[in-house]
Amino acid sequence: MSSHADEKIVSHEEVAKDTGPVTVPGSAAFQSKYAFRDTAAGFVTGVMAIPLSVGIAIMSDYPIKVGLATVVFACLVGWIFSWFRPGNYIGVPGIAAGLAPALALGVASFGIENMAFCIFLTAVMQSVIWYFNWQRYLLVAIPVYLVEGLLAGIGLKIFLKFFEFTYEIPEAAVAADEFWNTARIQMFAVSMATFAGFLFLFSKFKDKQPAVPYFTLIIAGVLIAQMMEVPMLYIEDVELKFAAPIPRVDSAMIVVYMVLFCAMLAIIDVIEQVMSNAAIEKIDPLKRKCNSNNSLLAIWVANLGSSLFGGMTNLDGLAKSTTNRLAGAYTKFCLLTVAGVLVFFILNTQYLEYLPKFAIAAIMLLSGYKMIAGLMHVTHHGPYAMMLAVVCGLLVFKLGIFEGLLLAMIVHGLIHFLVYLNNEKIATKQIIKRYIENLKKDSGGVM
Numbered sequence: 001m002s003s004h005a006d007e008k009i010v011s012h013e014e015v016a017k018d019t020g021p022v023t024v025p026g027s028a029a030f031q032s033k034y035a036f037r038d039t040a041a042g043f044v045t046g047v048m049a050i051p052l053s054v055g056i057a058i059m060s061d062y063p064i065k066v067g068l069a070t071v072v073f074a075c076l077v078g079w080i081f082s083w084f085r086p087g088n089y090i091g092v093p094g095i096a097a098g099l100a101p102a103l104a105l106g107v108a109s110f111g112i113e114n115m116a117f118c119i120f121l122t123a124v125m126q127s128v129i130w131y132f133n134w135q136r137y138l139l140v141a142i143p144v145y146l147v148e149g150l151l152a153g154i155g156l157k158i159f160l161k162f163f164e165f166t167y168e169i170p171e172a173a174v175a176a177d178e179f180w181n182t183a184r185i186q187m188f189a190v191s192m193a194t195f196a197g198f199l200f201l202f203s204k205f206k207d208k209q210p211a212v213p214y215f216t217l218i219i220a221g222v223l224i225a226q227m228m229e230v231p232m233l234y235i236e237d238v239e240l241k242f243a244a245p246i247p248r249v250d251s252a253m254i255v256v257y258m259v260l261f262c263a264m265l266a267i268i269d270v271i272e273q274v275m276s277n278a279a280i281e282k283i284d285p286l287k288r289k290c291n292s293n294n295s296l297l298a299i300w301v302a303n304l305g306s307s308l309f310g311g312m313t314n315l316d317g318l319a320k321s322t323t324n325r326l327a328g329a330y331t332k333f334c335l336l337t338v339a340g341v342l343v344f345f346i347l348n349t350q351y352l353e354y355l356p357k358f359a360i361a362a363i364m365l366l367s368g369y370k371m372i373a374g375l376m377h378v379t380h381h382g383p384y385a386m387m388l389a390v391v392c393g394l395l396v397f398k399l400g401i402f403e404g405l406l407l408a409m410i411v412h413g414l415i416h417f418l419v420y421l422n423n424e425k426i427a428t429k430q431i432i433k434r435y436i437e438n439l440k441k442d443s444g445g446v447m
Contacts, residue, residue: 027331028086028288029079034330041329042337045092048214048323049338050345051355052094054233055364059100059158061107062115062312063238065349067095068342070311074302075339078316082332087295088280089288089331091316092324092338093302097367098272099313101157102265102401110258112310116245118262120307125266126300133293135270142405145378146412147271149389150405153396155371158364165361166191168231187230191358194220198362210323214363221359231357235349245307264402265313273299273315280316283325319367388412 030038049071057067074093081087106118129135166188173183194217201213225232249255277290284290295316302314324334345352378389388408396404 027083028089029082029331030333031331035333037328038331038334039337041324041327042334043341044211044327045320045324045329045334046338046341047218048211049092049094049320049342050352051214051218051360051363052097052319052367053342054352054355055162055360055367056095056097056100057312058360059097059161059364060095060103060312062103062112063236064233064352065235065238065240065346066310067312068346069240069309070095070302070306070314072339072342072346073306073309073311074298074314075335075342077302077305078298079332079335081294081298081301082335085291085294085297086332087292087298088277088290088316088321089284089286090321090325090329090334091276091280091295091332092320092335093298093314094317094320095312096269096272096315097158097317098151098154098371099265099268101154102261102268103312105400106261106265109261110249110254114247114249114258116243116307116310117247118258118265119303119311119313120245121258121262122265122269122313123300123303123307125263126270126296126303129266129270130293130296130300135274135292135296138267138271138274142267142271142409143385143412145381145385145389146392146405146408147275148374148378149392149408150268150396150401151272151371152375152389152393153404154401155368155374156393156397157368159368159372162361162364162368165231165357166195166365168357170229170231173229186228187358190224190228190230191361194224194358195362195365199366202366206322208326210319210326214323217359217362218355221356222354225354225356233353233355233357233360235352237349240309240346242308243310260402264405268401269299269303269313269315270296276316276318276321279318280321283322285325285330 050068053067053071054064057064060067071094078091078093082089103115106115110118129138167184169183169187173181175181175183197220198213198217201216202210205212224230247255247258249258273295274292277292277295281288281290299315303311306312306314324338372393375386375389375393378386388411391411392404392408394404395407398404399407
């Protein structure tokens with residue numbers, strides 16, 4: 001999920017029950033015997049996180065520096081809370097790929113000046129979910145196949161957005177009377193060849209050293225950019241400063257829409273984290289149990305803090321967490337190194353402008369594809385679930401995240417109501433009871 005969005009989304013049967021506080025040998029934040037391994041792993045993960053975070057920030061219509069700063073702050077919060085409220089033990093936070101189109105919608109609807117308040121409100125809602133441990137029920141209220149459909153719709157948006165980067169050419173090479181001129185064809189060929197190489201390396205090293213394809217892509221992209229003229233990454237020089245997240249609106253209806261928008265952000269962020277935790281638990285080298293509610297504590301605190309400097313939403317993404325694990329991490333101490341790597345590039349953004357856009361596109365095309373491919377997890381739920389997931393994805397792609405998911409849930413509920421009413425001739429009260437029981441079953445027994 002990620003990442004999901006930059007993240008791989010796991011099936012709902014893999015979502016573990018909230019286990020409550022667990023006792024594990026040693027600290028989740030630091031153990032001296034793992035210090036060197038954690039530091040080295042953090043460096044590898046930090047370098048890999050740069051192009052991924054850049055791509056998600058672009059998709060979200062946020063300044064890249066703000067996206068990187070969000071990751072740094074989330075890493076620091078995650079490490080601090082791992083001392084006394086560990087959620088997972090090798091997860092690496094980052095900006096949420098699954099929320100990128102939603103954030104872009106927020107920027108377009110409310111303006112970037114109001115997004116700090118939206119993130120603040122999202123954090124407040126998540127704090128309520130954390131306090132009452134409501135994450136146990138979210139995946140019951142929203143069937144897993146609708147979640148996968150939602151993410152597939154988002155993945156399609158990401159894929160199509162960054163596919164445009166594969167044939168983008170410098171303005172000087174644009175022909176007024178011909179779209180597919182020689183320069184554009186050459187650019188597309190280079191992009192596809194690079195993407196194919198990245199996919200090959202990813203399939204070869206994803207279970208051994210997942211950072212290898214990212215490092216190779218970055219190096220190859222920089223070298224190619226020295227040999228031919230290609231569109232390069234541009235880093236907006238924005239000032240990172242603290243300010244109170246005060247809304248600037250002139251209509252009560254806009255505030256109502258903001259509240260609904262933030263509820264959507266909060267819920268999707270929580271669901272992605274719970275699903276990612278299930279996968280992170282499986283790859284933990286010491287087989288330690290995750291506590292999703294503790295992870296939500298770190299998330300909402302990080303979101304609350306990031307709203308003070310105009311930051312974005314965060315979660316412990318699976319792509320970075322997997323890289324972190326295979327790079328040798330054992331504790332959250334690695335987060336300090338990840339943060340350090342990103343701070344270097346925040347202070348020296350000129351180095352990021354050596355990255356060509358087609359290299360960022362390759363990474364985000366893979367992220368979008370993985371979110372779409374998450375629909376395969378729905379197949380074992382049966383044809384009805386698969387069809388509804390596809391419909392949900394298409395609605396999300398066409399109408400937006402909130403509207404698409406809401407319509408899909410209405411259709412889902414209406415179909416169940418009509419089937420029970422006409423075929424089994426049972427009372428409305430019993431229909432509602434049966435519907436809730438089916439939701440619990442579809443959710444893999446989260447409750």
